[in-house]
Amino acid sequence: MILFPNAKINIGLNITERRPDGYHNLETIFYPIDIKDALEVVKSDKLSFTSTGLEIPGLMEDNLCVKGYHMLKQDYDLPPVSIHLHKHIPIGAGLGGGSSDAAFFIRLMNDKFKLGLSVDEMTDYARRLGADCAFFIENKPVFAFERGDEFESIKLDLSAYKIVLVMPPVHVSTGEAFRGIKPTPVKDSLFDLINEPIADWKKLIKNDFEQTVFKNHAEIRGIKAALYEAGAIYSSMSGTGASVFGIFAETPDLKFLEEENQVFYL
Ligand SMILES: C[C@@](CO)(OP(=O)(O)O)[C@H](O)COP(=O)(O)OP(=O)(O)OC[C@H]1O[C@@H](n2ccc(N)nc2=O)[C@H](O)[C@@H]1O
Ligand SMILES: Nc1ncnc2c1ncn2[C@@H]1O[C@H](COP(=O)(O)OP(=O)(O)O)[C@@H](O)[C@H]1O
Structure with missing residues (x-):
């Protein structure tokens, strides 16, 4: 099977x-x-x-x-x-x-x-x-x-968008990502924020691991910036990294990222 x-x-x-x-x-x-x-x-x-x-x-x-x-x-x-x-x-x-x-x-x-x-x-x-x-x-x-x-x-369907995922040639272990994390209670839960328009996610929704991981891996921060530059409506590192995804209205041209990274067009 x-x-x-x-x-x-x-x-x-x-x-x-x-x-x-x-x-x-x-x-x-x-x-x-x-x-x-x-x-x-x-x-x-x-x-x-x-x-x-x-x-x-x-x-x-x-x-x-x-x-x-x-x-x-x-x-x-x-x-x-x-x-x-x-x-x-x-x-x-x-x-x-x-x-x-x-x-x-x-x-x-x-x-x-x-x-x-x-x-x-x-x-x-x-x-x-x-x-x-x-x-x-x-x-x-x-x-x-x-x-x-x-x-x-939850009801969440992103099938009308193009998701692109970029995997740089670095690996981040879960242990490394948790090092230096300062747990903080949230004011607004993601359970509610996820219902806001995707165009507003950039200012409302964060991944706490970006703080610890970006410190040691500037290239991952750079990928997120590049995805916004290329027109992403929302972009974030996934979980503890190292991959970064972008949500786009149309498939972007990311050839410049393909040389150094693995790029998945989903
Ligand atoms: C933190 C997340 C977010 O999605 O990272 P990603 O693996 O997806 O990047 C996951 O929950 C990871 O899940 P998973 O990888 O299954 O974690 P586990 O094997 O159970 O735990 C690995 C280690 O991560 C830490 N850990 C994990 C989950 C959690 N809620 N609290 C923790 O402190 C613990 O130190 C634990 O020993
Ligand atoms: N089937 C598996 N595939 C990948 N990694 C595995 C598997 N089983 C155990 N592992 C261990 O889990 C670690 C990473 O797991 P993975 O879930 O791929 O990480 P992440 O969620 O951070 O991308 C690896 O370093 C490996 O030692």
């Missing part, structure tokens, strides 16, 4: 509070985008994991799909499987690629082996693997809060 885990972008991200469990309370809008991996699982005589495409850092046992297998295996009588992942979603990009693989792995195993898990049960399994894994179970635009793993439905 093959599924195609997709990426997400964050539209706005406020870090509001430090939590006693070492995490932070945050609020953000998760929006699915059309950059995809391919994930295949077949029954086998022993557990294996292979990958093609982009190189994934870490050991096989660290891969979130393999972690997902061991997690489900504790509760269900699963046969060994061969997992193959074709990696296309940039890594260390703030696009949630690894998290999406994990969530789609749970969905795939649920279908393939008829585990009978409800959406809520799959979401609970997913959040054990990582805060933003949970979003990819339902995989529709949401307002996310607490650790980023509690959700409120």
